[in-house]
Amino acid sequence: MDSSPEKFETPLRQQSSSLSDHSIGSNSTFVASPVSSSIRRPVYHRVPSVVEEDVVSSVDGFSHPSRKHGHGLGIANIDVQKRSPTTRVPVGSKASPSTPSSADTLLSPDFAKPAFRSHRKGESGDEREEREYLYELGGSNPDQPFTTTSDRERLHQQSPSALGNGRDLMCKSTKPLATGRSSWLSISILTLSIYSTFFSGFWLFIAIIKPRYSHMIGVPHMTVQTASVLYAAFAKTIELSFVTVFVALIGQILSKRALGERKSMTIAEMSMRSWVLQPGTIIAHWESVRDAAATWLGVIVLIAALMAMLYTTASDALVAPKLKFGKVEDLVMYGKVATSFANTYTIMNRCTTPIPTKDDPVSGGQTCIEIEHSGEAYHNYMQYLGSWGENIGVGNGSTDMAERPAPVGMLYDNTTVKGSWIQVSNMTELSKQWNRTVNNVTMAMPHSGIVKAARDPRNDIKQPQDLSGLGEYHIEASIPSPVVNVLCAELTERDLAPMVYTQWPDYNDTMPNSLTWPNDFNLTLDSPVKTDVDDLFGFSSNQVYPIFPKFPLPYNTVFNNTIGWGPEAVYLLATSPVGSYTLCSIRAALSPDCSTEYHSSGSGGSLNTNCDSNNRLAYGKSNPKAPNGMWDRDWVNVASKWGSALSLNAGITDGKASNARLLTQLIPTENKLEMSLPSISEALAVLAGCTLLLSSLDSPFIHYWNYSPTVNTLAEPQYQGFKATVRTMTYQSGGSQQWQSIFYIVLVLVFIANLCCLIYFLVSGSLVTDFVEPQNLFCLSLLSPPSHALEGACAGGPAREHFSTRWNIKLDRTRDHVWIENNEAHNRGARHYRNNWSGTTQQTEFEMQSPVTRMYSRIRKKRSSLL
Known part of the structure; x- marks a missing residue:
């Protein structure tokens, strides 16, 4: 099979179409129905087959000689609306397609993709790694043989592109990567930062001077219940605005770091925003904390998460009015x-x-x-x-x-x-x-x-x-x-x-x-x-x-x-x-x-x-x-x-x-x-x-x-x-117990953090897209090529080794396309990855590894399989 770039680019740009009922035989062919007016999502079914001779398979434009065992995955594309069953034909048969049995469970649309078998008899380590890598890039299961080479070709011809539109691999962005100082996002973040900084400083000032409210709280003025509610409400608004501004700062730092050429971000660092928004995740997802907390940014975010969690408590202890004796006057x-x-x-x-x-x-x-x-x-x-x-x-x-x-x-x-x-x-x-x-x-x-x-x-x-x-x-x-x-x-x-x-x-x-x-x-006493x-x-x-x-x-x-x-x-x-x-x-x-x-x-x-x-x-x-x-x-x-x-x-x-x-x-x-x-x-x-x-x-x-x-x-x-x-x-502000003075640390650190955030947003002016936000990261991930670095994370989420993997966000200015890729691959061959997306080369990540790295990878995987 020809592995030229044209062969790679054609199936990805081809529009999806429905397939008619088909069968597989020795000279089996797929009979496609006319292209429907509307694009429908294809349904893939796993069909086991055996190949007697050497074939050449092609996945995503990469050429790999198959072994005599002829392993691969045969997939039939069936119209979602019709879902016509397919009759299995013995390998080598010349019979024409026949009507399949409706009871054939192998063609069920809900059939899950099987997991890898750990070993294959007579297979070397290099062969095993190639099978796993091809499977990760979206190919067929290496443990399941193809019936013919054309099966794989039809897979690429009939499947939709990575973008789901069947026309272009590149996503042309409709919004700019950075917003100006006059944008609503910049103004709202700056406004919240000013509010949070001013009131957190004012709250700290009240806690230090401990004002007395002898003429403000009590009969006939404001009741202490009303005063407590007002102070709690202000403290909550300070806390919420601080969390919003600080999370925005984290997103700006990580996004700009990932957009740079020399720096990158990890999954553990991406999860830092949830530490502030949901402090419970520090315990529930401690694996990410273990990796990210070792950095200066991780330490700062951990402290900020703790301070945000305790801010309302600190306000109640040191700022909210309480009955207490004043100084002797x-x-x-x-x-x-x-x-x-x-x-x-x-x-x-x-x-x-x-x-x-x-x-x-x-x-x-x-x-x-x-x-x-x-x-x-x-x-x-x-x-x-x-x-x-x-x-x-x-x-x-x-x-x-x-x-x-x-x-x-x-x-x-x-x-x-x-x-x-x-x-x-x-x-x-x-x-x-x-x-x-x-x-x-x-x-x-x-x-x-x-x-x-x-x-x-x-x-x-x-x-x-x-x-x-x-x-x-x-x-x-x-x-x-x-x-x-x-x-x-x-x-x-x-x-x-x-x-x-x-x-x-x-x-x-x-x-x-x-x-x-x-x-x-x-009783007169004249002379007592x-x-x-x-x-x-x-x-x-x-x-x-x-x-x-x-x-x-x-x-x-x-x-x-x-x-x-x-x-x-x-x-x-x-x-x-x-x-x-x-x-x-x-x-x-x-x-x-x-x-x-x-x-x-x-x-x-x-x-x-x-x-x-x-x-x-x-x-x-x-x-x-x-x-x-x-x-x-x-x-x-x-x-x-x-x-x-x-x-x-x-x-x-x-x-x-x-x-x-x-x-x-x-x-x-x-x-x-x-x-x-x-x-x-x-x-x-x-x-x-x-x-x-x-x-x-x-x-x-x-x-x-x-x-x-x-x-x-x-x-x-x-x-x-x-x-x-x-x-x-x-009624006076200030702690009622001596030990409550420890909450001054919370008020001071929150004010300093707010002040730093305000200075940052005043100096930086424009804001880049926060790729750490879930909705932005989700879109970015779907529009990016797959990576071998996240092998095994599809079902149970990332494991320990995944959290430390570094990622960069790449920008193609000619096409206004942005994607995310592994930093290690970028350092060894960023040009190959970019060319891969543009269709000029099909070099794999496995081939770009150095011999030492490949040897270490084989040893680690063999050790894992034995365990």
Whole structure:
């Protein structure tokens, strides 16, 4: 057979036609039906045959002498519509074509192309390689013999061309290989790149500066749910635009590399775009990752795929608003001042009662405030005693005041109060000094006015209810703290004689009672008698000692409320279970030794004192001239109502009040504090704590009244400033946990990648066709010649050796045709491949291999067949 280029080119350019029914014999011929008006797809059937003599076969224009065994593939072309069966005729027969049997299964159109047999008897390695190569180029199965040489000729004459049009081997492209800067593709990619770069940089900027949204998120502005959705949506758009732009960059890099003369691309590199689009393929198709990840481009794409996969998570961790505490801020806060400290009338007016003031103008307010004192004092007292019970149960008793339970309280029913023991004195040394049992304690409570100031709109502090009940804030104010001092000492009857009415020389045996005391008795002290405890309690001409109606019985107490405004303290006389007497003085003041701390949350608040000596916000450090121990005389009026409410004067009628019984049981029996019990001084201080909280409400945030001295109540409250530190919990960007800082790597790398992509597309301008995209690669593959480099990949996909094979994209500018070919073949004989497509040579890839390569190929294939 003639193997000239004309013989090669003719069948590929020939238009497809239908074939009529035919049969095969010794002189068999194919009878073709007239060419149909429309091109139909031929159907090929495998017909086994045996050839007795030497024949010359031709496949795709290549000449190969056949062996005496005469192996080949006989194919009959049958019209798709008619599908006429063919009758098998024995080889060598001269019979004419006969009607075939319809039951012949060998002519089934669905019959699959058989696989190679690994060996053939008497065949050399070169022969085996030639058979495999011809089969790969589209020829017949080397294991199936041809009937005649004309079978193969008819195969090429009747089969359609590689392009499917039967006219031309070359595909004349209708679109240009490269698009200009003004094309829609270039503009859209550049726009997405600008968007992704700008917003990824903006997202990184937000994550670094961590802005707070105190005025943007929360009531009455945007809800946190809406803000979270918006941030997630923006992050998703950044991620999607980044993926789109980066995949386009990969396509440009690989396509331009494959179009070059010195570089090429591999199948593993072609699959890199799916790493970014579908990160799961990194695990599912790890074979491609193994080859491509060894290159710099592969490493960059792997990192980009990981960053794209984690970008939304990084945005949620570092950019999306979350409730968190900000930094501590030093500022000046403002609170309203309406009355002086410990103003009895203001306290009574604040007390709410269902009884109108006009119905009980004299005792209505007093009754209300005494009920309030009673409720608050007993509540605080029970909490304090409960703390003692817990400490005793676990063996945590102590004689050190700093380690004993702290005083507690309650404000507004939702704010717990915790005070401090200050100016602690040693009971043992004090008792030795005065030669009697003496216990002196001072308790500081926080300034309750800070609560209203924190909620004042002028200070612009987001409240928990503004943040769906989830917000918090912490304030430490440099303001004075109200304190109460309780001094208790053991006295004898002789010491108390000048203070007990029944012991006076002019006593007329008229026993006082709660109804007549002290209104019906002349208690004027024209010349008070000196006592042995004047120096201890500070009695003098200005501070006279108290007067009690009588000595109380054991377990009873009497309370001094006989003298009007003037004294600095109120006094309590108690009789212990053993019959000893104890006198206690109770007084209050504003101390500069502490600051007030207020913490508010959705579940409530806490109000504490900070009396540490190193506290920089202690009121004394802000106002060094503030006095310490300036006892307030107005508080005595408040305390007198408090004492009556707690039945501290029930001993006048031997009432045996429960509160008095417990207090007398807490009287120390030794000159030291007991580890398992609080002292009566501590108990009285805790009971009086509620009076300090009520007295400091709406009072000044300084240690004195700086308004008109003639009035102690303002008709219109006035703002007063004070120093404070504020730490608020509001919605803010940034990680809520320390470990989340690792996501900064994601935000930084995505921004850098976006910036590099933007620079690339700005500089490059035009874009070449992205041959890595599946639709472009599919068209390119169908319009390219087959390659021996992908042997075995038709069914199960590429194997390990296929991923590293390098490919180039070739361009025939005279015909506007583009195809893809193996780079190794291009390096050895690119001209032969191009000529092969143009029909000027039929040199095979096997023949173009060097002798060493051919020997290595034979050894590798024989080893594979043995395995």
